[in-house]
Every structure is written in C-alpha cells, then in structure tokens.
Amino acid sequence: MSGKQDYYDVLGVGREASTGEIRKAYKKLALQFHPDRNQGDDEAESQFKSVTEAYQVLSDDQKRQRYDQFGHAGLEGGAGAGFQGDIFSHFQDIFSDFFGGGFGGGSRQASRARRGRDMGVTQALSLEEAILGCKKEIELHAPTQCETCEGSGAKPGSRPKRCATCAGAGQVSTGRGFVVFTQPCPSCGGEGSVIDDPCHTCDGAGWTEATRKVSVTFPPGIDQGHRLRVAGQGLPSTSGGPPGHLYVDVALEAHPIFERQGDDLITRRTISYPAAALGDSMTIELIGGSDHEVSIEAGTQPGTIITIAGKGTPSVNGPGRGALHVVIQVDVPRELSREARRILKTLREELSGADENEDEDEDEDGKKHVKTA
Numbered sequence: 469m470s471g472k473q474d475y476y477d478v479l480g481v482g483r484e485a486s487t488g489e490i491r492k493a494y495k496k497l498a499l500q501f502h503p504d505r506n507q508g509d510d511e512a513e514s515q516f517k518s519v520t521e522a523y524q525v526l527s528d529d530q531k532r533q534r535y536d537q538f539g540h541a542g543l544e545g546g547a548g549a550g551f552q553g554d555i556f557s558h559f560q561d562i563f564s565d566f567f568g569g570g571f572g573g574g575s576r577q578a579s580r581a582r583r584g585r586d587m588g589v590t591q592a593l594s595l596e597e598a599i600l601g602c603k604k605e606i607e608l609h610a611p612t613q614c615e616t617c618e619g620s621g622a623k624p625g626s627r628p629k630r631c632a633t634c635a636g637a638g639q640v641s642t643g644r645g646f647v648v649f650t651q652p653c654p655s656c657g658g659e660g661s662v663i664d665d666p667c668h669t670c671d672g673a674g675w676t677e678a679t680r681k682v683s684v685t686f687p688p689g690i691d692q693g694h695r696l697r698v699a700g701q702g703l704p705s706t707s708g709g710p711p712g713h714l715y716v717d718v719a720l721e722a723h724p725i726f727e728r729q730g731d732d733l734i735t736r737r738t739i740s741y742p743a744a745a746l747g748d749s750m751t752i753e754l755i756g757g758s759d760h761e762v763s764i765e766a767g768t769q770p771g772t773i774i775t776i777a778g779k780g781t782p783s784v785n786g787p788g789r790g791a792l793h794v795v796i797q798v799d800v801p802r803e804l805s806r807e808a809r810r811i812l813k814t815l816r817e818e819l820s821g822a823d824e825n826e827d828e829d830e831d832e833d834g835k836k837h838v839k840t841a
C-alpha cells in the first residue's frame with residue numbers, strides 16, 4: 469500500500485477538519501464519482517474508491533487517530549486495515565443517512581455485504597394448536613456462525629483481504645459505453661474478499677454445522693399453507709451481512725372430528741331415524757373445551773347442513789371467526805330386534821296410509837295399530 473495519496477488530500481480537507489466537514493466533502497465527491505453516474509469510466513471509479521476509503525478511515529475516530537500518528541502504515545494489517553469489506557455497502561449506509569434512502573439502485577445491491585441465505589422448515593400443527601395458537605421450539609440442524617472467527621472465516625488475528633480482481637465489489641463488469649455486463653467476481657465468488665489464512669474451526673467457511681432451537685409463535689387461526697417469517701434466524705451471512713430469515717410452513721394434521729375449510733369447520737354427525745323424524749338436540753364439544761347445543765328440527769333430512777355462525781376458527785388476519793357446519797347423517801340400523809322390526813313394519817304401514825290422508829294421521833293412528841297387532 470505504498471505511494472498512497474494522503475487521505476486528507478483525497479477529500480480536500482485540512483488535517484483539523486471536523487467530522488461534519490469530512491462528511492460534507494465526502495458526500496460531494498462520492499456523488500461526483502459514483503460509478504452509476506460514470507458508467508464505464510475507470511478513472512471515476514478509482515477516484516470513487518479512493519474517496520470512500522479516505523472517508524472510511526477519517527470518519528472513524530480510532531482509525532483517524534492511528535492514521536494521524538502512523539500514516540497509512542498504521543492502518544495496514546490487524547484491526548486497523550484501511551479498507552475493509554465492500555465500499556458500496558459503506559456508501560449505501562452513508563447515503564441512507566444523508567438522504568434517508570438508498571442511492572444508485574439495484575445494480576449495486578449485489579455488491580453489498582449480503583444477508584445470509586433464508587432457510588425453510590415445515591412444522592406440523594394439530595387442529596387444536598392451529599385454532600388456539602401455540603408456541604413451538606423448532607430444532608434446526610443448520611450452519612451457524614463460527615464462534616472461533618465470528619463468521620469471518622479468517623484465522624483469529626487475521627481478516628479476509630479485499631479481493632484484488634474486483635476490488636472488493638464482488639462483481640466485475642465487462643464492456644464499454646452503453647452496454648456493460650456485470651457478473652459475480654470469479655476470483656472471490658462474489659464475496660468481495662479472499663481468505664489467505666483460514667480459520668481452523670470452520671476451514672474458512674465462517675460457519676459450522678450445529679443444532680439450535682428457535683422458538684416460534686403460531687397465532688390463533690393459522691392454517692395449512694401459511695408461512696411465518698422469523699427474522700434473522702436463517703443462515704449466517706458469508707460476507708459480514710446480517711443472517712437470513714427462517715420461513716416456517718404450516719402443515720395441518722388431520723383431526724378425527726373436525727375438518728377445516730378456510731376459517732370454517734365441518735363436522736359430520738349421525739343421528740337415529742326417529743331423532744331425524746321427531747327432532748332432537750345434540751351437544752358438540754368445540755375445540756378449546758366449550759360445548760355447543762345444536763337443535764335438530766323434526767323432519768331433518770339426511771345431508772342437512774346446520775350452520776352455526778362464529779363457531780369456526782378465528783381469522784388469522786383479524787377479528788371474527790368462521791362458521792361451524794354440522795352435516796347430518798341419518799343412521800339406518802343394520803340389525804333389528806324383533807320388537808324394532810315390528811314397530812318399523814307398523815310405521816311403514818302407517819306412513820303409506822298417511823300419504824293420502826295427511827291431516828288425519830292422529831285420528832287413524834289407533835285404528836291402524838290395532839290392525840297390525
């Protein structure tokens with residue numbers, strides 16, 4: 469790193485410049501030389517990198533002090549390496565401070581310190597758990613940040629070096645003028661840095677395989693196919709960025725009594741033929757423990773659906789509950805006692821006779837009874 473220009477000169481500020489003056493000078497120069505405004509201009513790009521490097525040092529009190537004392541030599545190696553990571557991520561951070569937003573757009577996004585990869589798991593829930601909501605400890609067998617090197621992949625005391633091919637950007641551009649092709653840097657695989665002295669614990673990967681538990685809260689009403697995002701519980705970043713997210717897909721287990729359709733529940737109940745004809749009532753034990761009394765009207769037909777509003781599952785997206793649908797099946801007995809057979813035969817005759825004289829059912833009841841006895 470010999471023959472480097474003085475950082476104060478690069479930014480055009482005096483050695484007594486305040487942090488505010490340094491920021492101001494950097495902002496002006498960075499905007500002027502930003503590669504997005506100088507497509508294909510190598511000179512501008514190298515200027516941009518120089519001013520960013522200078523700002524990175526002079527805006528940090530510790531680094532600035534070391535630089536003031538020892539010059540560039542004070543920053544090389546060890547904890548004071550002058551140029552770390554990815555200049556564009558630094559640039560983005562500064563400009564989100566300046567302007568409350570990013571700068572340049574998506575094309576530079578790839579060169580930032582990237583978030584770790586997302587992970588996906590599927591968690592089976594019983595219907596009770598889905599309706600009432602629950603908390604689960606999910607065990608993950610997944611890479612976790614290496615404790616020895618704190619995820620850098622470099623042996624403790626050393627650090628990853630800026631990739632020479634892409635100058636830390638993680639991507640290389642080819643072409644001139646209006647058409648520029650950008651691709652991940654082949655030397656560093658897009659990391660922006662290379663490791664000369666890898667950590668022994670993780671062989672330079674920055675992560676080790678481990679088992680960890682993540683506590684996940686499932687809200688009441690969650691359903692099959694719903695996906696929860698647990699921020700920051702995915703895979704660690706390999707470029708110094710934040711970890712990825714964990715996505716939990718819900719798989720609903722079948723329930724012996726209730727079937728779920730959206731926020732509605734369906735249950736099938738079988739009643740006797742006399743209960744269907746004469747009317748009856750039944751008690752349905754709802755999930756959560758409460759009972760609901762359902763009345764069966766006289767003359768209920770097989771397949772009748774009795775709908776009870778508000779007794780389905782809670783809506784995961786807000787207030788309100790679905791309905792409970794009770795599908796009525798009528799039991800036809802397969803075996804009959806002698807007495808039951810007799811009564812049914814009587815009934816058959818009664819019903820066939822009643823077809824023509826519906827109004828006189830009760831009057832004729834006694835007569836017909838006598839006939840068949």
Ligand SMILES: [Zn+2]
Pocket residue numbers: 614615616617618619620621622667668669670671672673674675
């Ligand atoms: Zn390690």
Ligand SMILES: [Zn+2]
Pocket residue numbers: 631632633634635636637638639653654655656657658659660661
């Ligand atoms: Zn590279």
